[in-house]
Amino acid sequence: MPRSSSPRRPIVVGLLLIGAAVGLLIADHASTGRGPVSVALSAMVGPLHRAISAAGHDTRALWSHYVALSEVHEDNATLRARLGELEERAASVDGLRAENQRLRALLELADTRKDLRLRSARVVGRSVSDFFRVLKLTLEVDPQGEDLVDTRGGADLAVGMPVIAPGGVVGQLRSVDGDRAEVLMLTDLRSAIDVVLETSRARGVAVGTGEPDRYAARLEYLQRNEATAIDERVVTSGDDGRYPAGLVVGRVTSVKPQAHGLFQDAEVEPFVDLSALEEVYIVLGPSGLTADGSELQREKVPASAPAGGPR
Amino acid sequence: MSVALALLAGLMGLCVDLFVREAWRLDAWSPDFMVLVILWLGTTRTWTQGAVIASALGLIADGFAGSPAGLHMLHALLLFYLSRGLSSRVLFQGFIGRMLLGLVGGLTGLFLFAALGKLVLPDGQVALRLTELVVPRIVVVVLFVPLGFPVLDRLESTFVRQPERDVL
Numbered sequence: 001m002p003r004s005s006s007p008r009r010p011i012v013v014g015l016l017l018i019g020a021a022v023g024l025l026i027a028d029h030a031s032t033g034r035g036p037v038s039v040a041l042s043a044m045v046g047p048l049h050r051a052i053s054a055a056g057h058d059t060r061a062l063w064s065h066y067v068a069l070s071e072v073h074e075d076n077a078t079l080r081a082r083l084g085e086l087e088e089r090a091a092s093v094d095g096l097r098a099e100n101q102r103l104r105a106l107l108e109l110a111d112t113r114k115d116l117r118l119r120s121a122r123v124v125g126r127s128v129s130d131f132f133r134v135l136k137l138t139l140e141v142d143p144q145g146e147d148l149v150d151t152r153g154g155a156d157l158a159v160g161m162p163v164i165a166p167g168g169v170v171g172q173l174r175s176v177d178g179d180r181a182e183v184l185m186l187t188d189l190r191s192a193i194d195v196v197l198e199t200s201r202a203r204g205v206a207v208g209t210g211e212p213d214r215y216a217a218r219l220e221y222l223q224r225n226e227a228t229a230i231d232e233r234v235v236t237s238g239d240d241g242r243y244p245a246g247l248v249v250g251r252v253t254s255v256k257p258q259a260h261g262l263f264q265d266a267e268v269e270p271f272v273d274l275s276a277l278e279e280v281y282i283v284l285g286p287s288g289l290t291a292d293g294s295e296l297q298r299e300k301v302p303a304s305a306p307a308g309g310p311r
Numbered sequence: 312m313s314v315a316l317a318l319l320a321g322l323m324g325l326c327v328d329l330f331v332r333e334a335w336r337l338d339a340w341s342p343d344f345m346v347l348v349i350l351w352l353g354t355t356r357t358w359t360q361g362a363v364i365a366s367a368l369g370l371i372a373d374g375f376a377g378s379p380a381g382l383h384m385l386h387a388l389l390l391f392y393l394s395r396g397l398s399s400r401v402l403f404q405g406f407i408g409r410m411l412l413g414l415v416g417g418l419t420g421l422f423l424f425a426a427l428g429k430l431v432l433p434d435g436q437v438a439l440r441l442t443e444l445v446v447p448r449i450v451v452v453v454l455f456v457p458l459g460f461p462v463l464d465r466l467e468s469t470f471v472r473q474p475e476r477d478v479l
Contacts, residue, residue: 041380049374
């Protein structure tokens with residue numbers, strides 16, 4: 001251990017230093033604000049202080065932005081989970097919105113076709129065949145009734161009843177089994193609908209093409225001399241006794257006269273998106289009203305007129 | 312050279328202290344390098360030389376701390392005398408010995424500063440701050456003294472030329 005050479009020297013130096021320190025304290029205390037020595041000291045160490053503080057601040061920024069990311073990872077995981085939850089909820093909302101639009105369209109269809117007795121059904125499946133185009137329905141929901149759950153089952157249904165959707169004709173009932181039913185789509189090879197072209201009034205029969213990769217029907221027995229236009233609407237004629245007249249089937253997408261014979265070939269694309277159908281109406285029969293809901297005007301026969309007279 | 316090194320070490324200690332406080336906001340747990348250097352001075356320097364260096368470092372610390380001039384100076388001086396007086400009677404060697412010095416120095420230094428702080432700060436604030444600081448400061452000083460002393464010794468042996476001695 002080093003020792004001081006003179007025994008008194010350390011005491012003198014110590015007393016001097018302590019005295020200086022106490023003197024500085026007293027001087028600082030006595031002065032208003034900061035003392036001159038404090039100010040001078042701050043000025044002296046100021047640049048170094050600022051430089052180190054800046055370095056410390058930068059290090060802190062570096063640390064918090066790049067190194068101490070454990071909390072960020074946790075936050076990230078939490079936010080991802082939250083995002084997933086919200087996306088799920090958003091998807092659910094989107095689904096509800098789409099369903100709402102579909103049901104609204106369905107109700108609008110029912111409003112515009114008050115001349116028909118309609119019964120709603122929900123599509124629960126599609127045929128998994130390369131040749132047949134069949135929809136599977138469940139008959140639980142009836143938006144027109146007061147209760148959402150319809151207890152009628154399939155009692156009021158019969159094979160052959162037309163099935164429609166907001167876009168137009170879907171097909172006809174193929175079978176009914178309790179609260180289940182199957183629909184033969186208009187694009188099935190076995191489907192044939194008596195139709196008329198809306199503008200040209202040309203008549204024909206829409207027969208499904210049965211193609212697995214698209215939904216289409218071809219028009220048969222379309223007279224060669226009929227002026228058929230592309231995009232012309234095709235509606236049911238009502239002559240087949242199965243489909244009510246005036247139901248939209250689709251639009252003409254191609255017309256080609258046959259090389260020989262009396263007819264021309266035309267193809268119809270259904271208005272209804274058969275691949276995305278969720279709800280449909282089964283047409284039970286005429287309601288006895290007009291399309292807008294008013295009573296049918298029966299021809300009044302004067303009491304004096306003879307029975308069986310001209311109408 | 313020895314004085315310059317000690318001053319430089321003390322200044323470095325202050326700078327590191329400031330840097331650590333700024334970078335990691337450790338507050339009470341920030342290692343008090345100033346106390347470390349002052350305690351080291353007490354074990355390695357003469358009364359006079361150590362007192363002068365401690366005073367100078369205390370004055371610089373006042374500049375860094377923004378405290379009234381003389382406060383840290385007086386604190387450093389008294390802490391140096393404590394360390395110097397203790398080490399002239401007890402040999403603080405080894406890890407445990409230095410931890411003991413750290414314990415005594417840290418505790419005394421803190422209460423010494425609190426006592427001096429009462430001169431310039433309101434009583435309530437000093438007591439409150441003392442309560443917050445006592446455990447972390449003691450822990451930090453007790454841990455850092457045995458770790459820091461060998462580093463400072465090594466620095467001194469590297470940069471300060473030792474007087475030639477005849478070895479028998």
